[in-house]
Structures are given as C-alpha cells and as structure tokens.
Amino acid sequence: MSSSTPARPVLQLPVGARLWWTALAVVAVLLLLAYLVAFDQGAVSRSGMYLHELMHDGRHLLGVPCH
Template structure:
C-alpha cells in the first residue's frame, strides 16, 4: 500500500526546542557591544572623534571603511 503524504494522527512529531532566553541575552548584549565598537573603529576613528593618536587605526581599517561606504579621504 502506498504511504500518504499527509501525516496521520498516529505518527509522533518531535517536540519543539525551547531556547532559554536568560542564557541567550548576555551573548546578544556582548555581540551588540562588539558590533558597536567595530562600527566605531571602522566608521568614526579619525579626526575630532579619534581616541588614539596617529594614523594606525585608520590604516588598519581603511579597506573595511571603503567596503562599508564610509568616506575617509
């Protein structure tokens, strides 16, 4: 006999996986802070907002700055 494409009531479905929010929130906050720091260094670390003297941060992030559309020249 051919098998039906529609599952019958007798077949069991796997239980959905529960994601514990209390375990995910600290990692999400850490990822957001790291992302903001990265965007700062790529997009704003030069000129009047510079935290570090010299051009080494600018030169290190130069290609990423152009890739993300930030002006630098």
C-alpha cells in the same frame, strides 16, 4: 575512610538569561567595531598608523565616506 567535602553550587542562569546576555555582548562588540571602522578617524590608533590604515581601508571597502 575518606572524607569528602560537598561541592560548592555553581551559579546557573536560565537559558533565556544566558541568551539575552550573549546577544547583548555581541551587539556591544558589533557597535564598537562599527564605531572603529566608520567614525573613529584615527582617535583610537594614535600610537601607530597600522590600525588607522586598516580602518581607513575598511571604510573604503564599506563605502563609508572618509575624506
């Protein structure tokens, strides 16, 4: 005889709620990326120049003034 324990219920969100939270996360990541590329000017990348130069080239590629 084996004794089985009932499975714990998993929190299930409705499809609309999952879509809403996914869209919100995507927008947040895109806003962060837009900030880093367009407006950062090196504040985040103080420890090294690689990230700063990468974002600087991205600004030139997108036509954002940076000088």
